[in-house]
Amino acid sequence: MRMEIQTVNNHINNSLILPSLIPPESNHSLNSSITPHSRSNSPASSNSEIEKDFQDLDLTSSNNQTLGGDLNNCSKSNGSLSGASSSSANTSNIISNGNTPNTTAQVKKRISSSRTSTRKARRIKFYRNGDRFYSGITIPVSNERYRSFESLFEDITRLLEDNVKIPGAVRTIYTMCGKKVTSLEELEDGQSYVCSCNNENFKKVEYNTSSQPLSILALTNKANNRLSKMYRPLSPLKNGTALGSNGSPMLTKSIELDNIVFPRIVTLIRNGTKPRKIMRLLLNKRNSPTFDHVVQSITQVVKLDTGYVRKVFTLSGTPVLQLADFFGEDDIFFAYGTERVNNSDDFKLESDEHKAIQAIRKTLRTAGTAYQGPKPKMPTKSKNTKPVPIDPKLEDEESTLNNIGIDASELPAAIRENYVLGQIIGDGNFAIVVKIKERKSRLPYALKIIDKSKCQGKEHYIDAEVRVMKKLQHPHIISLLMEVDQPAIMYLVVDYVSGGDLFDAITRVTRFSEDQSRVMIRHLASALAYLHSMSIVHRDIKPENLLVELDDIGNVTQLKLADFGLACEVTEPLYAVCGTPTYVAPEILMETGYGLKIDVWAAGIILYILLCGFPPFVSPDNEQEPLFDAIISGVYEFPDPYWSDICDGVRDLIANMLQSDPDVRFTSEDILDHYWTMGESS
Structure with missing residues (x-):
């Protein structure tokens, strides 16, 4: 493949610009998926208030039995939602005094007649932006409960934190169409919406709308024992679910996910005619x-003819029955639907x-091979910066201004009045960088x-750099x-960062220890995770x-990330071929469309270089x-x-x-979650 490369001078940075190039819902336990906190010091966000607003919903609707259950048996306990309200509590008092309504309908009539239109709550369902697996939460929304968006955001954030991993607080709500x-x-009452954290852009995915509505923060749990965050029932998809004496799933102390789940790539073999499809x-x-x-994710990938994945086996034919089985020694799994396993030959x-x-x-498989020929070298530095002599005389402000060809009167007042110019620390095609002091x-600043x-x-490119940098505030990103x-x-x-850039550090040291490399990749991955949470790719x-x-x-x-001249927000696949040849990802070269993960590829190249001194x-x-051919081959x-x-x-880690x-x-x-990055041995 032959490609022309056009050099893009990004201020000091000569970056290279190349010319252009759900499944059916599993049975979730509502008890385990909704665990709102009870805040006694925040009436607007307490569970009792949510209960109260749910009772303000129209109990005469077709869902009244699901929502309220048996009104005569409603009760309320601390920290749980049972569907009881102050109205139902008053009803219980009337019953105990002998003034018992003749029928449940009379109870409903009493509640309905005492309710005004202003107190009727709307039943709204919220999905997590970009999470096609999360089945959503439904909460009552009324003007009395939420005086502003901020109070609604606070409640949604707290509810989501108990169920899914979110990068921050909810800041935006979108319709299902992205408005x-x-x-x-x-x-609107009965409608679904998507909530976004940290001002993420709307992600158009197939949200899990096929699940049963979770209107039902007031659950029909007769014992009113809502499961705490630390306890979960055994998964309904596991064979042999243990049941207690009352027929409900036995509670098992959950193992913290941090101790079970870690980033890994597994191989899936789709059941069917041999040779079977491997993904x-x-x-x-x-x-x-x-x-x-995990089973839902496998279903999405393998796309069985029979629909939903019902059974998963290891390469040896052992059934996979729990979450930890996916994170053990086995990394190859067979995916089955409702069809039977015929014999042991199925697993050969x-x-x-x-x-x-x-x-x-x-x-x-290439690990441990001996390298033939001379040791590869680092590519030449892509920034055409002139070497700047370190001379104490250049600390003089007047000398610095003379060297950069600017008169003191031409300096903006905001800079002239607040900063003292020092020596020139960088000189490129488009820009000069000067050390300054407040x-x-x-x-010191730059x-x-x-x-x-x-x-x-x-x-x-200048406008893009300024526009992106205004949004960023992170300890490992230049402010x-x-x-x-x-x-x-x-x-x-x-x-101002005193140690210069990493390229010069590599040139001085040649290769770094694992401990030093770990520090740098942690800082870089932290910066990238922050950028990517805002749908910004550095490129x-x-x-x-x-x-x-x-x-x-x-x-x-x-370590701090700089130079955002090529950075942009990702709302759809990008096709502009840009970057620096040594670090460019294969999907950029193949012009198939790319997104945030091109930054991860480049970080992998850098980690490799840190440890051995060459790419x-x-x-x-x-x-x-030939370089592009090697990159595409992988x-x-x-x-x-x-x-x-x-x-x-x-x-x-590098292989992944x-x-x-x-x-x-x-x-x-995933880089931050990997055991090597966290300093663990395995």
């Missing part, structure tokens, strides 16, 4: 919090099936001076403190764009065509002697970050 809801009055699936804490969720692999599985594991605090006349036609936009020059005041992750702080002996203590995909004389090695002293854990198929490639959160 933003701006007022409580727009929420892969990424399991992690987001899509595998329960056994049911044919030659073609065996070859397909081995091909999937081709990367891991006059009051004497704290001033980026962008000459607009040198980047005509590429002004949108934008001030921007001053003038007709000829753009001034940006940003964080140019490379050592030149990572700035580091060093301690007295030269160890990296801090996994190389080509003679930095020729692009075949690389962990050659000795460069990898002989490096543990299997980090090799496993450098998956050619983005669907099974790790996410940025």
Whole structure:
């Protein structure tokens, strides 16, 4: 494949721009899926208030039995929702005094006649943005209960936290078509909506609308024993569910998910005519919090002719009965529907099936091979920055202004009055970077001076960088403190990082220890997880764009992500081919559309380089065509002697970050959840 590469000078950054290139719902236990907190000090968010508002719903509707159950048997206990209300409590008092209504209908009539239209709550169902497995929550919404969106957001956030992993607080509500809801009055009774955290964009997925409505925070649980967050019934999909004396599932103390679920890729064999279809699936804490969720994920991937996956077996034919079975030694599973298992031959692999599985594991098979020929080298630095001499005389502000060709009177007043200019620390094609100090605090910062006349036609990259950086506030991302936009020059005041960029650090050290590499990949993955939670892709992750702080002996203590000229929000697949050749993901080169996970691929390349000093995909004389062929093939090695002293854990992490198929490639959160990143041995 032959491709032309056009150089895009992103201010100081010469980034390369290439020309263009649900299933049926499983039976969830409502007790285990809804666990709102009871806050005695917050009347607007207490469970008793939710109960009260649910009683304000129209009990004469067709759902009145589901909602209220037997009104004469309603009761209320602390911390649980039983469907009882103050009205039903008053009814109990009347009954105890001998003034018993003749029928349940009279009770309903009493409640209905005492209710005004202003107290009638709307029954609204909410889904988690982008989660096609979560069955949703339904809560009563009334003007008396929620005075503003903020109070509704607070309640929804608290309810979601007990059921799914969310990246932050609920900030936006969308209709099922993606239209933003701006007022409580727009929420219609009986309708469903999507709630978004941290201002995420609406994600159009097939939400799990086939499930039974969860109007039923007031559950028909006669014992009124709502399960606490730490207890869950055995999954209904497991064979041999244990039942208690009253016929209900026995409670088992749940094991914390952090101790069971970890990111891993499993291989799935679809039941059918041999040779059977083989697929892969990424399991992690987001899509595998329960056994049911994993089975639903498998159903989505394998698409059985018989519909829903009902039975899962290991390669040896052992039934998979609990969540932990998916995270044990086995990573190959057979997926069955309602069809029977005929005999042990069903679990034997044919030659073609065996070859397909081995091909999937081709990367891991290269571990331990000996490298032939001279050691590969790092590519040349892509930023054409001129070396800047470190001279104490350049600390003089007047000398600095003379060197950059700017008169003191031309400096914006906001910068001239608040900062003192120091030495030049970077000089590129479009911009100059100067070290500055705040006059009051004497704290160091960096001033980026962008000459607009040198980047005509590429002004949108400057605008994109400023627009994205204004949204960001993270300890491992360079912060934008001030921007001053003038007709000829753009001034940006940003964080100052004393250790320079990671490329220069690699050049000095050649390779880093596992402990040092772990610190850097943690910081980078944390920054990416933050970006990706906001649906922002960086698109140019490379050592030149990572700035580091060093301690007295030269160890990296801090890493910060910089240069957001190519960053953009992802609302649909992107096709613009951009990046730097060594770090570009295969889906960019193949022009099949890409998203957030291209940043994970680039981070995997960087982690590989940190540990051995050269990239996994190389080509003679930095020729692009063979380099792109190697990237698309996805075949690389962990050659000795460069990898002989490096543990299997980090090799496993790299192998999962450098998956050619983005669907099974790790996410940025998976990097943080991996046992090697967390410092565990296995």
